[in-house]
Each structure stands twice: as structure tokens, then as C-alpha cells.
Amino acid sequence: MATLEIKNLHASVAEEGGEEILHGVNLEVNSGEIHALMGPNGSGKSTTAKIIAGHPAYEVTDGEVLLHIEEDEFEGVDIDDDQLTWNLLELEPNERAALGIFLGFQYPAEIEGVTMVNFLRTALNAKLEEREELFEGEDGDDEVEEAGYDTSPMEGNVDDGEVGVAEFQGILQEKMEILDMDEKFAHRYLNAGFSGGEKKQNEVLQAAILEPSIAVLDEIDSGLDIDRLQDVSDGINALRDEQGTGILQITHYQRVLDYVEPDHVHVMLDGKIAKSGDASLAEELEDKGYDWVREEVYETA
Ligand code: ADP
Ligand code: MG
């Protein structure tokens, strides 16, 4: 189990006199739960996601973003008591990822001739290596090696701690079956021009390979036709059902929630969570729009 805890988060645009965008966001997402973060354009949803990801455009002026993990969170990794809570805002994006936060697919811009499968294997190995460094400390590796211990981060890995080509093939196959994806997909080249919908499917596939505790998916539903929306949604449900990933699904539209049923729905207005509820809140929003929440909030304020 892991919990992403956002506490009283205030953030501004990172420039002199930068305007405050988030005015005290509170949100808790456990692994295994699906949370929908909804709200009108400009309410601060993407800013929240980018701050979780460590985007340099924003400065956090107050509050915290914490990740709580349990002792048995990562197979084969020995976690000390003082490593159970992490202050994400102090960590680099790749360290956050190594701790089990997934923040959307990054397309490497200038790499020619790299297939999806190679890219995904590299991403998985980078994450495992980073994780080992985080839990062993800066130069723990050397000490461990000198003492003659096996430093591989997972069982069944090849000697250098990397997931090898053959082993990765097995992992990929298993994940593509779970996601009901065609394996041909993984052998396409990164720069070969994926369609918008295929890019979203790549995002889900990458999340399946990296097995995050918490995945933040910002507008993964935007611009998808209904068939592709169904496929991507099935993939998101599989992440939760098959590997217990907690999902923070950011969306402007109620439509995707017909396919991915959230346990919790939060409405963001003007840089704050204005209202939270269960799936029925999303239906209410579809009927009545966001102005209804705004009226309710300002009446009782
Ligand atoms: P949402 O994702 O809910 O549509 P955003 O988080 O993208 O909203 O934006 C929230 C508000 O912050 C908007 O008014 C937007 O213009 C502003 N904003 C976001 N990022 C920046 C930035 N880098 N520089 C200036 N203003 C920004
Ligand atoms: Mg947005």
C-alpha cells in the first residue's frame, strides 16, 4: 500500500511576482483507488499534476506533497523505518518515479531508431537503478558490493541488476495481454508517428510496465474517439484491478467516467478542491455543470 498525500498546497508561477495558482489543495490517493479530479478549464488541475511531477515552472510556497509507503512495497528492496515517508517536493522527477509515482509518458525528442520495446525496457531499468540508489544511499552500493552481497534489486534479474532482453520480453507479453494490446505495437519506432489515441495507449502501457503505486493521468481522455476511449479506459481499469495502482485521473469531461468508475470525485475551482464525493457527484456535474458547485461553495462561504 502507498498513499499520495497533498497537504495545503500553495503554488505560484515560478517567476518574480508570479501569481498564486493553487490556494491550499488537500487530496489523498491510496493505491488501489481511482480518484477523478474534475473542474473547469483554468482551475489548477494540470498545475497540481505538474507539481506532483516536479515541473520547474511552479514554485511551491506552502504545504507538502508526501508519499507514504509500506515496508513490503517493493519486492526484494529492504526499506528502513525512516524511509516510509518521502517528501516528494525535495526529490528529482526520476526519484519520484522510482518511488512509484507515474507521471505520464515522456516522449524522448531526438532519438532515432528506438523501438517502444527498447524504450520501455530502458525506462524500467532506469527506475530500478534509481530505486536501488534511493534505498541504499549515495555510496551504499559500493559497500554492499565490497561485502560480497548480491545487489540486484529484483529476484530473477541478470547479474548486473538489469532486466535483460529476454526477461523483458516476458514482462511485456504479460502486460500486453492484460491490456489486450497487439504486440506489434511495441515493435514500432518511437518516432514513427503514433496517433493521438496510440500515444495515450502508450502511456497506459508504460504505466503497466513500470507498475507504479500511484499514476497521475492528465486528460488522457482528450481527443479520443469512442473506441479508443474504451480501450484506454479498459487499460486504466486493468492498472487498478491487476496491479493495484492508485489512479488520479484528471479530466474536464464526465464522459470518460462512464468507462472508468471512480471511487472518489473531486471538483477543483479556482485553485482549491471545492467539493468531493463519490461517483454520483460526477453524474450530478454532468446534469448541472460546474456553476452549480460554484454557487454552492460561495453561498456557504
Ligand atoms: P486546468 O488544468 O484546470 O485547466 P491549469 O492548471 O492549466 O488549469 O491552469 C490554472 C491557471 O494557472 C490558469 O489560469 C493558467 O492560465 C495559469 N497558469 C498555469 N500555468 C501557468 C504558467 N506556467 N504561467 C502562467 N500562468 C499559468
Ligand atoms: Mg489542464
Ligand code: MG
Ligand atoms: Mg535499504
